[in-house]
Amino acid sequence: MTAVEDRTGAPSPEIGKARKRKEDARLITGRTTWTDNMVLPGMLHLAVVRSPVAHARITNVDVTAAREAPGVVAVYTGADLAEEQGSLPCAWPVTPEMVNPGHPSIAVDRVNHVGEAVAVIVARSKTAAQDAVELVDVDYDSLPVVLDMEEAVKDGADLVHDHLESNTSYHFVFDAGEMGTGSDTDQAFADADVVVSRRLIQQRLIPAFMEPRSVVVQPQGENYTMWSATQIPHILRVMAAMVTGIPEHKLRVVAPDVGGGFGGKLQVNPEEILCLLIARRLGKPVKWTETRSESLMTAHHGRDQIQYVDIAADREGNVKGLRVRLLADMGAYLRLITPGVPALGAFMYPGIYKFPAYRFECDGVFTNKVPTDAYRGAGRPEATFAIERIMDELAVELGMDPMELRRKNWINADEFPFTTVAGLAYDSGDYETATQQALELLGYDELRAEQQRRRESGDRVQLGIGISTFTEMCGLAPSRVLGSLSFGAGGWEHAAIRMLPTGKVEVVTGSTPHGQGHETAWSQLVADSLGVPFEDVEVLHGDTAISSRGLDTYGSRSLVVGGSAVVKAADKVIAKARKIAAHLLEASEDDLEFSGGRFSVRGTPGAGLGIQEIALAIFAAHDYPEGVEPSIDAEATFDPENFSFPHGTHLCAMEVDTETGFVKIRKYACVDDVGTIVNPLIVEGQVHGGLAQGIAQALYEEAVYDADGNLTTGTFVDYLVPSAADLPHFDTGNTVHTAPGNPIGAKGVGEAGCIASTPAVVNAALDAVRHLGVTDIRMPLTPERVWRAIHAGGDGGDRATAGSNAYGGAQTETTTGVSTEASSLGGDR
Ligand code: MCN
Secondary structure, three states, X not given: OOHHHHHHOOOOOOOOOOOOOOOHHHHHOOOOOOHHHOXXXXXXXXXXXXXXXXXXXXXXXXXXXXXXXXXEEEEEEHHHHOOOOOOOOOOOOOOOOOOOOOOOOOOOOEEOOOOOEEEEEEEOOHHHHHHHHOOOEEEEEEOOOOOOHHHHOOOOOOOOOOOOOOOEEEEEEEEHHHHOOXXXXXXXXXXXXXEEEEEEEEEEEOOOOOOOOEEEEEEEOOEEEEEEOOOXXXXXXXHHHHHHOOOHHHEEEEOOOOOOOOOOOOOOOXXXXXXXXXXXXXXXXXXXXXXXXXXXXXXXXXXXXXXXEEEEEOOOOOEEEEEEEEEEEEEOOOOOOOOHXXXXXXXXXXXXXXXXXXXXXXXXXXXXXXXXXXXOOOOHHHHHHHHHHHHXXXXXXXXXXXXXXXXXXXXXXXXXXXXXXXXXXXXXXXHHHHHHHHHHXXXXXXXXXXXXXXXXXXXXXXXXXXXXXXXXXXXXXXHHHHHHOOOOOOOOEEEEEEEOOOOOEEEEEXXXXXXXXXXXXXXXHHHHHHOOOHHHEEEEOOEOOOOOOOOOOOOOOHHHHHXXXXXXXXXXXXXXXXXXXXXXXXXXXXXXXXEOOEEEEOOEEEEEEEHHHHHHHHHHOOOOOOOOOOOOEEEEXXXXXOOEOOEEEEEEEEEEEOOOOXXXXXXXXXXXXXXXXXXXXXXXHHHHHHHHHHHHHHHOOOOOEOOOOOEOOOOOOOOOOOOHHHOOOEEEEEEXXXXXXXXXXXXXXXXXXXHHHHHHHHHHHHHHHHHHOOOOOOOOOOHHHHHHHHXXXXXXXXXXXXXXEOOEEOXXXXXXXXXXXXXXXXXXX
16 A cells, blocks of 8 residues: 555555556657747847867957857857846855865856866858858966866865865764764774775766757847756756846746756856846747767766775674765866765765764865766665675675675664665665575576586686665655755746636646656646546656746656645645535535545435536636635645665676676666656666666766876767667566655655666676686776776776777776776775
């Protein structure tokens, strides 16, 4: 029985039904309006002149030729817009001392990464604008390029922002001993029998959403409408109003159907602000749509951290302490939540284990690269990778089975709710049951036997099994908690439900789907809550003129927070309809039962009224009770008390060809617990999508810069986003432990697969070749790296750049020369 059934007492025919998504027909047949499809009378087109150098003073920008080019209406430089452009916002000052250098939408006198805007062309056609880009002549006076974080934090290092004292933006610390959630970490390490230390690399990734970023701004007198392929129309409206000074009530932001975001569209983009400024100046509609190369080069990137991880344990395998030190690459500027990403991860490093002591430190470091920011999981994949990798390393050190080590240390089912050493109260779950099911799905015992046979026979193809038993914090979330973490916004969500005269239902949500299928899932929630047919529900979203309040979609928060607001609004609708029904049925409200969309009088089976009939009656409003307004609608805002904590066990069986370094996922099995499942088809799809991205980090994707700060993976030829054909079949399953913190009982699923899968894949590869002396392989596990790790030791080294992709080509240059030696920053081995 689900929490929703508990709540209404009514049968729940929709919750749990694998409905096909109602939005898909228009999306997959192209019968929708993407932002770039918008055509407005007199609309002008923007193209951006971008810096080809990573760090330089701008000494001159000559736009004369561009201004005279055919079709060009105007050309603006940073100097032209300096007075009005303000600074792009950073909404997460993780420490009071955090240094934020500010971020102009268009560079004025210096550039700090390749791709930064230095001029913008406005023309009557897109091609005219793009052609004129070539005619802008910019003189740069080069400055030293800072790329390597370990170098950047040293005394005397070259500076990204030379008016600052160092390249460190902030130093964030969570010390469980000081916070009172754990014991003294240094003491725990001093007392431990065994300490294992690793330096792990979270490579830089690029959110490769299908629809490129695109924005159209239409000025109408003092009013502006902005259409943008964004995940955050509500937040964008607030931020854009603050940056440009356009009054918030004069600015409408619309996110039409949006083709994916993965965190990459959780941003206030320079081009969104430029479109507003230029539309205001010219009084004409303007449009900007990026090319794919612009997207890869300038949309914010994800991950890019160096993790120094130490784990302490006794000889029996009881974990005693965890120490994490991070260098987190901010890139050249702090974007919307750049500094918060690693800080959010801080709370997840202990994973599902009962550590008595924990200390986390992070330096946010400026480099001359594109800023990093949210990317599916944002902080939690990095944390999960670190803990699941180091648990395996500890198991090797202790000579223990890695699953036995996990079992020995994880939180048991009867210990929930459990407050971890990081201070989070995990809500519900059962790691053992999920693990058992996953082991069966994988066929663990047979694969272990095969692994043994291959090892003994010295087979060229070795087999490994990787484990990731994970949890994550999602459903972002309680406004007070986010406030205590210095996040600039709250975590509530808003919904409104209107019963229309014909009995149809309009649902307005502050959630902003960009591929997650909210129209379908929210219809299921409302159909069950109000007892109306699924087809009678319409879900409206993504337009601040229609859904005026909302905090949008990210952090796997929409069902848990936004869906709960919908359920809460439905409760209010039922309460109001009950008053009207009691009046019309001449019965007391207390004598009415509501089930299956119908109010009936207890003890009088024939007497009843459907909620959809009541909607028509109240529209006519000929007969309704005193003190009741003649409408059936309601609004609700839901702000949960806690995050939700999905968990699961992910297992990967991996074949490694020891002669070529090629790896192949033989089998992938996972069992996830996301509480009440509203739509199993959507949940499975979300898990599949997340797995694709998590596996892609492990095996394929990496943003690489050369020594001058040029992105050498600026096309999909070099930045390897896997297709379905590159991925294995996934054997998925679920356990259900409802979340006590929301009326649906749900936990988020949007990021789970991405968070869990990366360490499972890397652990599998290592498990296959560990007997050959390999202790680490750097992601992505290209054949070259795997081969090098097997035959030359280390972690396979930096990725080749020029003239190469991950699957071969000449290695003519390496990235930033980061040492591949094990760290000396952690405890002793
Ligand atoms: N769901 C469900 N039962 C559950 C949990 C979720 O039926 N117990 C359904 C929900 O109703 C919703 C979907 O699964 O339709 C995802 O719900 P949720 O976990 O609440 O996540 P959000 O809707 O908040 O989506 C955000 C999440 C994130 S953070 C990223 S990144 C991501 C993701 O979703 N980006 C995506 N999935 C994506 N999917 C697509 N197609 N495109 C993206 O850009």
